[in-house]
Amino acid sequence: MVLRIATAGSVDDGKSTLIGRLLHDTKTVFEDQLASVEKASLRYGDGSLNLALLTDGLRAEREQGITIDVAYRYFATPERTFVVADTPGHAQYTRNMVTGASVSDVAIVLVDARNGLTEQTRRHLFVASLLGVKQVMLAVNKMDLVDFSQDRYDEIVAAARAHATALPAPVALNPLPISALLGDNVVDSSDNMPWYTGPSLLRQLETLELDDDHSIGARLSVQWVIRPYSTEHHDFRGLAGRLTGGTVAIGDRVRVLPGAQQSTIVSIERGGVPQETAEPGEAISIQLADDIDISRGDVVVTVAAPKPPVVADQIVADVSWMVDKPLEVGTRWIIKHLTRTAKAFVSAIETRHDVSTASQHSTERLELNDLGRVHLNVSVPLVVDLYDDHRPGGAAILVDEATGMTCGALMIRGFDGLES
Amino acid sequence: MTLTDNRLDGLDHDGGLDELEDEAITIIREVTAETRAPVLLFSGGKDSAVLLHLAAKAFRPGNLPFPVMHVDTGHNFDEVIEYRDRLVKEYNVRLVVASVQASIDAGRVVEDTGPRASRNRLQSVTLLDAIAEHQFDAAFGGGRRDEDKARAKERILSFRDRFGQWEPRAQRPEPWNMLNAKIRTGEHLRAFPLSNWTELDIWRYIGREEVPLPSIYFSHRRVVVERNGMLLSVGGPVVAEPGEVPFEETVRYRTVGDASCTGAVRSTAANVHDVITEVAAARITERGATRADDNFSDSAMEDRKREGYF
Numbered sequence: 001m002v003l004r005i006a007t008a009g010s011v012d013d014g015k016s017t018l019i020g021r022l023l024h025d026t027k028t029v030f031e032d033q034l035a036s037v038e039k040a041s042l043r044y045g046d047g048s049l050n051l052a053l054l055t056d057g058l059r060a061e062r063e064q065g066i067t068i069d070v071a072y073r074y075f076a077t078p079e080r081t082f083v084v085a086d087t088p089g090h091a092q093y094t095r096n097m098v099t100g101a102s103v104s105d106v107a108i109v110l111v112d113a114r115n116g117l118t119e120q121t122r123r124h125l126f127v128a129s130l131l132g133v134k135q136v137m138l139a140v141n142k143m144d145l146v147d148f149s150q151d152r153y154d155e156i157v158a159a160a161r162a163h164a165t166a167l168p169a170p171v172a173l174n175p176l177p178i179s180a181l182l183g184d185n186v187v188d189s190s191d192n193m194p195w196y197t198g199p200s201l202l203r204q205l206e207t208l209e210l211d212d213d214h215s216i217g218a219r220l221s222v223q224w225v226i227r228p229y230s231t232e233h234h235d236f237r238g239l240a241g242r243l244t245g246g247t248v249a250i251g252d253r254v255r256v257l258p259g260a261q262q263s264t265i266v267s268i269e270r271g272g273v274p275q276e277t278a279e280p281g282e283a284i285s286i287q288l289a290d291d292i293d294i295s296r297g298d299v300v301v302t303v304a305a306p307k308p309p310v311v312a313d314q315i316v317a318d319v320s321w322m323v324d325k326p327l328e329v330g331t332r333w334i335i336k337h338l339t340r341t342a343k344a345f346v347s348a349i350e351t352r353h354d355v356s357t358a359s360q361h362s363t364e365r366l367e368l369n370d371l372g373r374v375h376l377n378v379s380v381p382l383v384v385d386l387y388d389d390h391r392p393g394g395a396a397i398l399v400d401e402a403t404g405m406t407c408g409a410l411m412i413r414g415f416d417g418l419e420s
Numbered sequence: 421m422t423l424t425d426n427r428l429d430g431l432d433h434d435g436g437l438d439e440l441e442d443e444a445i446t447i448i449r450e451v452t453a454e455t456r457a458p459v460l461l462f463s464g465g466k467d468s469a470v471l472l473h474l475a476a477k478a479f480r481p482g483n484l485p486f487p488v489m490h491v492d493t494g495h496n497f498d499e500v501i502e503y504r505d506r507l508v509k510e511y512n513v514r515l516v517v518a519s520v521q522a523s524i525d526a527g528r529v530v531e532d533t534g535p536r537a538s539r540n541r542l543q544s545v546t547l548l549d550a551i552a553e554h555q556f557d558a559a560f561g562g563g564r565r566d567e568d569k570a571r572a573k574e575r576i577l578s579f580r581d582r583f584g585q586w587e588p589r590a591q592r593p594e595p596w597n598m599l600n601a602k603i604r605t606g607e608h609l610r611a612f613p614l615s616n617w618t619e620l621d622i623w624r625y626i627g628r629e630e631v632p633l634p635s636i637y638f639s640h641r642r643v644v645v646e647r648n649g650m651l652l653s654v655g656g657p658v659v660a661e662p663g664e665v666p667f668e669e670t671v672r673y674r675t676v677g678d679a680s681c682t683g684a685v686r687s688t689a690a691n692v693h694d695v696i697t698e699v700a701a702a703r704i705t706e707r708g709a710t711r712a713d714d715n716f717s718d719s720a721m722e723d724r725k726r727e728g729y730f
Contacts, residue, residue: 002436071572072565074618081436083616095593102595223449228482236481242446271445272480282438283445283478296453322593336598339453395596404579404602409595 003205006085006100006133008093008124009110014141018110018180019073019086022202025187026075070096079206094355094369095322097124098409101131102395105210108137108201113146113177117159119356125160126355129167130318130371130411132388135208138175139201143193144182150195153177166357169388174208176201216390217305218246218280221338221383222298226285238269238285239294241339244392246305248286249277253303256294258311258381262303263288297340299383309383309393312415315376316350317396318387319366320409325400327366327374327408335378335410337396343379344398350375373413387411437625444471444613445478447576447599448560451611452478452485454601455558458611459516459551462488462507464500465676466633467562467614469507470622473631474613475560476511487514489559491547493539494521495657495679503634510632518550539657539678548584551608558601558609566618577601578610623699627692639672639690650683 009015073084085100087093101107107128111121128136138160146152157175164173176185177196184190187202198204226238248254252265267287268278278284286300294300301308321327327346335344350373351360366372387394398408452458460475462468475484490504508515520539523529523546531542551559565572575591577599592600601609614622626633644651645664652658654666657680671684672695689695 002439072616073572074566074616099593099595103597223446224453224479226479226482230481233481238482240449240478242442269480271441271477281442283442283449320595334602336600339450391596395598397595397598397600399600399602404600404604404607406592406594406600409593 002081004083004104006104007108010120013110014180098320106135107133122356129169140177143177144179148192215246216307218248218302220300240285257299257383261292263290311381313378313381314416316414317410317412321366321370323407334399345377348375444474447613448478458486458558459556460488460560464504471562489516491518493678500634520546563612582606623696636673
């Protein structure tokens, strides 16, 4: 199984060095990449091999010694395949961390052992919690610079545990002391910290158990209707999309939302190959017994779904705001939810989340990197889930009508349903 | 644990290929639905072969709802053109050829001169002209994030301004991999359904799905010269320089690009299984081994991406 990891830390906490270390010590780095890093180390650094340059790929990043954008890295061990979203710690950090965390199973939050918990550490823990990342590896880095002190480590872990109790949703903290620069407890265990008896970061990532999504019932948001119009497949009408939430089988009764029509699945194909059933995550097409009006944006849900989605045109959502232009009450945006695109009107801003103290403040507007809770009126009914029940059906983005820029990431927390 | 052990271990099980296929098909369907006139860029290389295979699967039993486009540098391997034309027939797709030679003839670009001149850089102009001429608003490409450090930062859906340029600081975030395909007139999108694939994934998928490839991907005898540590095929655009002695070698290609700057590697890998074993043991990334154009400078790929290169 693939484990998706988001990394987060403040500037200079050593994220890129840690990822460079993971790639290097798992022998994922190729000779020419290493040669290129050696060459770049001479140009941009003090000449010693700078593993951060493995991930800081853009010229501006190398010149300034910072990470600008989310970078994706891939490595594998015999136990597991890993995808790492390396998210920057400076300006636009919240936007980037939200993006990284939204597709991750686990977050690695780095803390500089000299500085302890910073406002940014608290911010990262808050974002992980808000985005539903249930497992956090709290990597207390640069232990070599605090003489590998157990007291210092314990102090930081205690502070993090205290903060974790104030988060919006529970997060499992897995702390460990490391030195990304020297490699202590990253891939191999450390000789410098005999007081730490737990496994290394990589060993923990290899064995981390994730909660399986308990089934809420299958849904298929229709992306495309396949109509070949050929003699051979004259009547074929395949509803194409990615299945989520549960399994389907030929013969299952389904509803087509937001309408009220029902039908029965008569065929399932994956890549053009017929199959009897389909699992969550599979990109399939299905045919229904009845010739009912279905188009892109409609959602096919099994009648037997234990927790079906709700049809709603008023939504309460947490939002991560990602652009300079502020989100204000009374403004209008394009909303994209599953495969439906509509207009959304901001009817109220309930609060701005103070991420460092995990408290709330009333506000008229949300600015770049703010997190808050908003109320939206949508121009057409959406088929929604609560984000904590089902990420795909509970997530949406807001797009600027004028520029086309993606401005906000939404996590649906409530709705005023037309039907439930 | 060595790299070779790690990577070979993955050969016995599926290793996430199904998940990668589902993701790629989902992206292809989504971009097709959200854009007006998409096109699939087909170079004849293995990544575009996998892309075409996935695109065909995404719409089965229907036909591919968009054409494929080949940006033809004029410096081709004969085997690749033969292969391209065969595939176009097999998949029953419409082929658009954008010619770099035509761009040169029309004075849109000026060709470098000398024995080491490459047309790879000129492709950017031809590609952008063709996108404008055919009014394509999205182009599917086989780019992967593991290819290069600049590509590692690219989104699945990459936004290009009126000048076809990529601005890494102004990329659209893609939370939950949600794709925003909204553009204005004159702007266009590049879509990379293979973003999360590695070179090894590509080869394992080719093996599993029996995706046809040009014969030059497998070992054969060829007359080459060795230049800057790379083996270049003699004949066509590559001419032996004074002091270079052409010799015959058993080689294969790891990438397919402009014949003037795509190098072969010594290899006896005659089939997909041999290639997988070889790739799993490789110590040099495919671009580093075989593309002179990326070795110009440390930021070569980033520079060309900003200019509109794929």
